[in-house]
Amino acid sequence: MHDAEHPLDPGQTGTLRNGPALAAFLAAGIGSFAMGLILVLNETGIFAPPTIYGPAGGVSGRTTLAVVVWLVAWAILHFRWKDRQLEPGRVALSTFVLIAFGILATFPPAWALI
């Protein structure tokens, strides 16, 4: 790929559009959060996604739904931010808070606290 196609290469383009990168990072945070939230909702009996593949059981539905949420969030954020330059600090903070929740919610001892 030619360097001029890379939007963050200041030596080639003179522009610093970080929108697509931050969209990918924040969407990953949303996907992680979705994984944790879906699991918590399932464990508390509030919402159980349908099983996608019987032999694997409920995990197939839960993880598929989280992946769908991630991809949809990524597509929306990418479309909205693809030409924008954003402040990375707030996006990064939000991203890591979402990831932290997602990771903590996948630990079974956390379910007992709910």
Place this chain on the structure above:
Amino acid sequence: MSLFSERSIWTMIHGMGLGGAALLALAAGLFALYLMRRGDTAAIGGTDASRPIALLTAFIAVMLWLTTFVGTYIVFPAYRVPPPEGAADLSLYPRYMLLADPSTAWLHAFAMETKEHLPFIAAILATAVAFVAWRYRRGLLANSQLRRIATAFLALCFAIVAWVSLLGVFVNKVAPLE
């Protein structure tokens, strides 16, 4: 009689093959980003490292997704097959073997339950890093903020993969898929 059953081979592909490759590549990716922390190429003799780093991150993401899918859709179904009614020997039914003994029940209730979902988060994070590395190439290495986020993502991936791998070893030591 073959040395390994088909279930055992898939377990090895999942854990040692794909998961092991992902863990090694994650270590390499983290080290590469560490070398690039100043945004220059002096650390590697002036060559442009952006393409091999992009390839490495793509490899990490592919390995993590393959590990996760093989684990979820091939190994896990074999792990959770229920035994026939009245079966006394549970050695071919790892989930039920673990749950039958209070001293090993945690290996299902904690270890396997964690392994079911956490790897998907690692795969998602690695995919985001691979996308940014491919799209931005040298721009990622030159932008300290994005590089720090990418490095943190890979560090989280490494910690997650190491943790679930350890849990997998525990489960497989006590109740192997034979």
